[in-house]
Amino acid sequence: MPDIALVGLGGAGTMIVQRTLEDSRIHALASIYIINAENWLNNVRFYRFEQADNLIKELSRYKHVILTAGLGSSGGDSLVYLANRLDNVAAIFATKPFRVEKKRVKKAERQLGLLKGHVITKDLNELLVRMPDVPVGEALDSFDRELAAEVIDKIVELS
Ligand SMILES: Nc1nc2c(ncn2[C@@H]2O[C@H](COP(=O)(O)OP(=O)(O)OP(=O)(O)O)[C@@H](O)[C@H]2O)c(=O)[nH]1
Ligand SMILES: [Mg+2]
Numbered sequence: 001m002p003d004i005a006l007v008g009l010g011g012a013g014t015m016i017v018q019r020t021l022e023d024s025r026i027h028a029l030a031s032i033y034i035i036n037a038e039n040w041l042n043n044v045r046f047y048r049f050e051q052a053d054n055l056i057k058e059l060s061r062y063k064h065v066i067l068t069a070g071l072g073s074s075g076g077d078s079l080v081y082l083a084n085r086l087d088n089v090a091a092i093f094a095t096k097p098f099r100v101e102k103k104r105v106k107k108a109e110r111q112l113g114l115l116k117g118h119v120i121t122k123d124l125n126e127l128l129v130r131m132p133d134v135p136v137g138e139a140l141d142s143f144d145r146e147l148a149a150e151v152i153d154k155i156v157e158l159s
Pocket of ligand 2: 010011038
């Protein structure tokens with residue numbers, strides 16, 4: 001069993017984890033978990049949030065756990081739940097919602113306030129400035145790749 005578990009929560013978490021798996025080293029270095037997946041991935045352990053208490057038991061067996069999700073969502077709620085119950089969280093990578101997603105922005109702030117420990121956040125609003133003319137799907141994809149690169153660096157550092 002690897003020392004590291006990488007956990008993606010919700011739609012954004014799934015996408016970010018999926019991008020990390022394009023680096024062929026990752027499966028050897030970390031066990032991959034997806035919670036409330038929106039699409040299927042090979043060699044990944046899938047859980048529903050309703051199984052969170054089993055998941056906590058399983059994740060506590062690792063030396064390091066890395067969590068990633070889009071804040072403001074139910075994935076963000078699950079991230080808070082897990083992060084505050086595990087004592088082996090090495091890093092949290094989270095995205096902040098677009099300004100127009102008003103309800104999610106508020107919810108994201110509440111989630112950040114509840115999270116203990118350091119959270120590395122990346123703000124989706126940056127995309128509107130950096131890539132104003134790129135279709136949103138493409139812009140999100142390049143954003144997910146940048147965040148995945150940071151997650152990969154962390155996994156390599158912890159290995
Ligand atoms: N990084 C990234 N963020 C996304 C993407 N699609 C949507 N988002 C952002 O992530 C936020 C959370 O969306 P999801 O992760 O799909 O939400 P969820 O956890 O599946 O749960 P719901 O709240 O039930 O939709 C959205 O409000 C967007 O701001 C994506 O492909 N990549
Ligand atoms: Mg979703």
